[in-house]
Amino acid sequence: MARIAALCLGLMAAATPVAASEVEGARAAELKHLVIQDCGSCHGLTMKGGLGRPITRDLMQHYDREILRDIILDGIPGTAMPPWRPLMSEADAMWIADYLRGVDQ
Template sequence: MNRLATILALAAAPALADPDPEALRRLVRQDCGSCHGMTLKGGLGPDIRPAALASYQRDDLTTVILDGIPGTPMPPWRPLLSEGDAAWIADYLLRGDPE
């Protein structure tokens, strides 16, 4: 399947739904955690705890999540996440997890 088809196939379902905090928190820990570490302190990818992201605006971070950073392993999550989901994750990362 080419990428466009993947995007069309996968974007349809989540696009209109409200962000599901439980599922997104899990996604951040488990799946972003594949590269950034389950505690988000970094791994192959950089530290993404609040102090490390201090220079990012919410919208910029949302864009990075949706479109990735070309030339690096940071992939575009747009095929899997709505803009609302990505903005929720950006807020969550900038705010930090109260746990």
């Protein structure tokens, strides 16, 4: 629980309104870690599904990046997919959407 709280605080402190293309370096590494650890805790560490649906690159590449960004930021009501908007910027969510789609960062 303390690890999640620390991660949330770190995400809030690092969230800045920048373009997705400007998310790089340490922040990109943090977001990749977030996807693997936090998204992976529901979607599976290999992203092939678990509590949440599979979010593998071959499945995600068919989705529009703005739709994925909105799902990341606002969650999906009535499901276990939480909103991440309080914890990250739109640029962060766009970076994650591109990462999930396999777009080179």
